[in-house]
Amino acid sequence: MTAILSKESLANTLQHLPIPQIHYYDEIDSTNEQALKLASDLAEEYTLLIAERQTAGRGRMGRRWVTTEGSSLAFTIIFKPNKQEIGKLSLFSLLGGLAVCRTIQSKYGADAQVKWPNDVLMDSKKTAGILAETCWQGEKLTGLVLGIGINLLPGSVPPADELLFPATCVQAHCGQQVERLEFLSAVLGQIIELRNMIMKPAFMQEYTSRLAFIGQQVQLSARSGKTANGILVGVDNEGQLILKNEAGKQKSYPIGDLHLRPGTNQSNNT
Ligand code: BTN
Secondary structure (H helix, E strand, O other), rough: OOOOOOOOHHHHHHOOOOOEEEEEEEOOOOOHHHHHHHHOOOOOOOOOEEEEEEEOOOOHHHHHHHOOOEEEEEEEEEOOHHHHHHOOOOOHHHHHHHHHHHHHHHHOOOOOOEEEEOEEEEEEEEEEEEEEEEEEEEEEEEEEEEEEEOOOOOOHHHHHHOOOOOOOOOOHHHHOOOOOHHHHHHHHHHHHHOOOOOOOOOHHHHHHEEEEEOOOOEEEOOOOOOOEEEEEEEEEOOEEEEEEEEOOOEEOOOOEEEEEEOOOOOOOOO
């Protein structure tokens, strides 16, 4: 039986972490939406928002994100990037996927990879998604919110006909019962550890070491319908994806509204 999320159970489980405030909701539209409201105000770094149900959970590229009560995790953590980090905000987006991979490996000894920029795959199926959004007051960045949705238990996996990419849950791959509060505590610990090394070369090195599809043919598609095909070479220091085309020429693609999937050998139209 998996633990119930509540204000009290969260406060107890997370008391060893430097989280200044925990906002728990039985039901909310979207933890990212609420976090953006708080980030524009006085919320401190690592303020956590977590919900059992989201009525308007959102994903990348305007997609919907479904949070299944009792079997998944849906939370958002607020960051306050410093001046130096403002030029590299994309890295925060990568941090979430890396933290989930680390947690799966260290707690259960199971393998997980990041699908650029920040989906988490186990056995080539998606088990977590991340949505980073920023909050500005004029020219001033007041916060970056990192929303993370994780399929932990079998009930969290949406029906295949609703999916663009095959999905799975953590428990299906780690041969033991996954406990939601324990997982949450571990992943928040990893987020805090990685946040302290986000500007160091070791961060991108570790990210690259966990990148799915390296050396394979992939296709990037934009919402406009434009596509780019090539061999996935890696990511640069800004987190941009590097593809090599048929002529051997390398091109970088920024994190944005681009969707990556394994591909066939086709020409580019981006
Ligand atoms: C994706 O895969 O497209 C990203 C999904 C991000 C979902 C999380 S769940 C918590 C937070 N609140 C939201 O509305 N979205 C993010």
